[in-house]
Amino acid sequence: MSPHEFNFLHAFHVSSVLLLVGLTFYALAGAPETRKRVVMWSGIVSLLVVGSGIRMWQAEFNFAMAGWVFLKLLCWLGISALAGMAYRRREKAGLFGALTAILAILAVTLAYTKPF
Numbered sequence: 001m002s003p004h005e006f007n008f009l010h011a012f013h014v015s016s017v018l019l020l021v022g023l024t025f026y027a028l029a030g031a032p033e034t035r036k037r038v039v040m041w042s043g044i045v046s047l048l049v050v051g052s053g054i055r056m057w058q059a060e061f062n063f064a065m066a067g068w069v070f071l072k073l074l075c076w077l078g079i080s081a082l083a084g085m086a087y088r089r090r091e092k093a094g095l096f097g098a099l100t101a102i103l104a105i106l107a108v109t110l111a112y113t114k115p116f
């Protein structure tokens with residue numbers, strides 16, 4: 001992987017993650033008529049997060065099955081699921097918001113520390 005692609009992928013990945021988390025919080029409070037567009041965009045952005053993550057995993061770590069990658073995949077799955085459920089389970093907005101924050105913080109910490 002060239003240094004340009006390396007930098008691009010990292011910036012792209014983190015930008016996609018910012019959008020995914022932002023859209024998830026929006027979905028927890030947005031008006032019902034915004035549902036279709038927000039759910040569509042959170043689905044698209046979610047694919048960008050996992051796509052860029054998998055490309056870096058392949059290029060930098062040759063798909064080595066490290067625990068931090070596995071846990072990050074679970075964090076991504078959790079946030080993506082919460083984004084999908086946010087409009088339908090409004091009574092759980094507080095819980096879903098807290099879970100989104102915890103999963104995002106965990107994924108960022110895993111990316112930088114790679115503890116296992």
Ligand code: HEM
Nearest residue numbers: 010017050053054056057072073075076079104107108111
């Ligand atoms: C919503 C969940 C996720 C968050 C919050 C997140 C966050 C981050 C952050 C902050 C970085 C560091 C970027 C940098 O150093 O410039 C990173 C890197 C990375 N992420 Fe994610 N990520 C998530 C999901 C994923 C997924 C699903 C994968 C799939 C395999 C993945 C694989 C990677 C890889 C391989 C790196 C590069 C690590 C390195 O170069 O040292 N991430 N991620």
